[in-house]
Amino acid sequence: MIYSKDVTSLPDLAHQIVSPRFDVITQPVDVLSLQNLVMYAIENGIPIVPRGNGTSGWGGAIPTRGGLCISLSGMSEILYFNEFESAVTVETGITWRDLLAFLGRLGFTLPVYPSSATAATVGGFVASGGLGIGSTRNGNILKQVLGIEAILPNGKIVRLGKLLLDPKNDVLKERVDEGNSWLSEELSDAGLGSPEQETKLFTGTYGTLGIITKVTLKTIPNLQLIPFTCSFDSIADLARAADRILSDVKPYFIRFLADNYTSKLRAVNEYESGKYILTGALLDTIYQNEDNIEIIKTVTDEEKGQILDDKRAWFYWSERLYPLRIKRHGPSIVPAEMLAPMRMLPEILEKTKAELRNSNVAIEGTLSNDGTTSFMVWILDDERKKVSFTIGWYRSFQIASLAERFGGLPYAVGLWNGRHARKFYGSDVYNNLKVMKKKLDLNDIMNPVKVFGGRVTIGRESMLLGFLLGFIVTMIGGWVLPGLLNLGWLNQFLSSSLFQFIYFPILGLAGLVGGLVVVLITRFMRLNQALAIGIPVLRILSKLLRR
């Protein structure tokens, strides 16, 4: 039960389309036991879902059709580090915190790590992709991956990109050689490159194409870290300052906090409550940092902001790992996130606030090095108020649509944003992914329904509702339609006495068939179709309820 959820609280309604729990939780301790597990699942047609520590919120790690949860947290060794190659190889169940601590002791750090570093696993972030601490200079985590090892949905072990290992300890070499030669053929069949070039098939695809077991990541020297924080009265000033700092200074990390976020942080009550905060860090040589801090001060001043003292800057730096502090104001949270052009920040913020004016929201985001920013909208709600919470669920999908209007994208795909997958990956990449999914996962057992959509497991309540709906619609149709369509002979027949005798049983039978047809339709319904029907309904209900 505990393994069947992620950080998002789902309304009960969601379990009408995805199963509420896994059947079995497993925790393999090495690649070979994991391979056995996958083979077992293939033989028995059991769905499998890889899981790091469940800190994501897009449904990637939750069950859709029950099955096996494969928790990777038992595989957490550091396998290889070479400072001259600036690379480290780990098993994917290790947390970013532990990896950072290891590298820190040797004078190194990571170019990018997630703000969930204290608990998220390397595998979880690499499988999701995304921006993190360090992305302002180094971009998406996917750019930091040099190579991976993965177990395919058909049980083969493969290595892609440049996975660095000590050859003396490489017990899997034979199996990998076999797996890679098979994969090479399949890739060239699909018009793709060699395994060396196609790491991206398995990173950023939410474990739908395979379970990542090892990753080689880039490392960087841990130079002098200097956090900085500036506060602004308006988002427009903040955005201008951010833009200038980005181009003049190239900081390691910048994050913004909107007024509705800082007003909910208890620890800033006496300080910057209700202000717009731009906070981040430089990671450079002492001399470079000295120059850059001066530039940041000047820019902040010129853009009508205020630079905060070191103590506040360090406070915000440590808070980078706790973006969910504000949850106490919920107590539940519905995350809605997008990736949008940085220059649109003021407009998006205004629009989001307007769209969600009846909701309690807190907004923050991370700036990337490619002119985009993640835009995290935390919608605070109370899941104990079952009806309003369920109806309000549509709002997280609303933000994804809003992103499109601004030329942005949903931040992540996972389960719930599968509808936007084509746009998210780009048409060509998405087509390739689809082809490979078909080739590698013949029985659709590897993290089914995620990214690519798929049949949903309709709950009993929904089936009953569907049946009733079908039944009632057919009955009403049968009763009213003949009159409406002006079918003279039928009308005549209806008013005859014979009608009394046979029409009602026939109508009842038709109603039954109607009900069953709807049930059948729901059995074949795919996630995206279910959402396409459900979201507008919730939206309408919400509007009605508000009135």
Next chain:
Amino acid sequence: MTKLDFVEKYGQENEPYVCASCGNCTLVCPVYSELKWESYGPRGKLHVVKSIIEGESEFGKDFAHKIFLCNLCEHCTSVCTTGISLDRFWEVARAEVRERDLLPAPARFVLKSVKERGDIMWMGSADRLLWMEGVEELVKGRILKKAKVAYFLGCNVSLKSQLHDVAQSMVKIMDYASVDFTLLGEKEVCCGAPLSWAGNLKDINEMAEKNLAMIRELGIETIVFSCPSCIQTWSEYSKFLKEDKSIELLTASQFINRLIREKRLHFEEQPMITTTFHDPCISARVLKATEEPREIMDEIPGVYHVEMDPSRQNTRCCGSHGLLDVVDPVLSSKIAERRLRDVTVTPATRIVTECPR
């Protein structure tokens, strides 16, 4: 929906919903580190409580037992993203366990022992004088004497013979520094902490008051403790101390450090030793008393101090706190072993600590 009386009574009913499922707590939990399944870690347990409230699970024997597989080490509380006082929550959950008559046998024994004998080990008040063997001269005339300073030993140091030298050293130090101090002797009773660990939140104040009534009468201004948990318990549960802030509660190291700063203690050169300090969970995470012991060691010539990893606020529990040592001794010793492994990778030849467990 299932009503959890104690969770509501102590205002904790929101907390399972406030939890962000971020996992910070679970990844620092010593019990999870050993057992490696979410249901043994704090995030998992909180989630089960939520599902019990929602009527999706039952408060059964298995879950009751899991609630006691916890060191009450405050590590989860100290890293919680949303500021949940998890340790408080676990105590309240233990009260729910007691209410449902599902207490593990050792916890039941502790409650009985504290009630009937005034200590956790089924000993008795006379046994609280045994530690004085060898320091009779120093303690003579000090029991229940009026003074500014009281030394409160707590059950472990008073009653466990292997810890008697802690108390003996403490009175030697106080005597050397000419501190005018008093002892409660055989009148000292358990501070009440084990009651909260065994699910009886109601009687702690009364237990504390048994000691505090004497302390008030003796005109004491500073109480020095050998056990950080006694300080935590009185600070949290004593109604008297909540209202009257004039009595100061100090750990032994805080007090000794003060004596050094006041130049009342001096050290002589001694052969070189390398030490490492094990921060007791409660000292480090609740009382925030991490620097004083280190400052003391810095003052002692010949002591070379190295840090363990993790240390200070991130210290790793020794495995004994919160009744885990009696509820599941095997698990408790596995946790202890892990802490000892932290020591073995340092060059230290001595572990220094003020944890009496």
